[in-house]
Amino acid sequence: MKYExxxxxxxxxxxxxxxxxxxxxxxxIMTKDYCNNPSDAWPIIIENKITIDPEGSAWKFDESSADWHYEDGVFNNVQCHNKxxxxxxxxxxxxxxxxxxN
Known part of the structure; x- marks a missing residue:
């Protein structure tokens, strides 16, 4: 899927x-707004060890510190977005x- x-x-x-x-x-019936409400999103961010890092005018997120792997090595995905x-x-x-x- 193209989540972006x-x-x-x-x-x-x-x-x-x-x-x-x-x-x-x-x-x-959706009562949560994970994309805009910190109280909805933060438990997922913490549980999955997603890192939040400001980078210029956008924010950078990656789960490179997460303790799991995929077939070719450590999973690392970076997303930059102003939200x-x-x-x-x-x-x-x-x-x-x-x-x-996997």
Missing amino acids: EMSDGAINLEVHYVANDTPRHHAV PLRAAMICFLKMKGAECK
């Missing part, structure tokens, strides 16, 4: 499915996608 092209609402829904291990065919929580959630989704492939 998705709306905040679509990312929020995808994060909800992945974080709560909810089957996609279940109807969901820090959105970028962190994209990192989370990419991490989980990489875990599922």
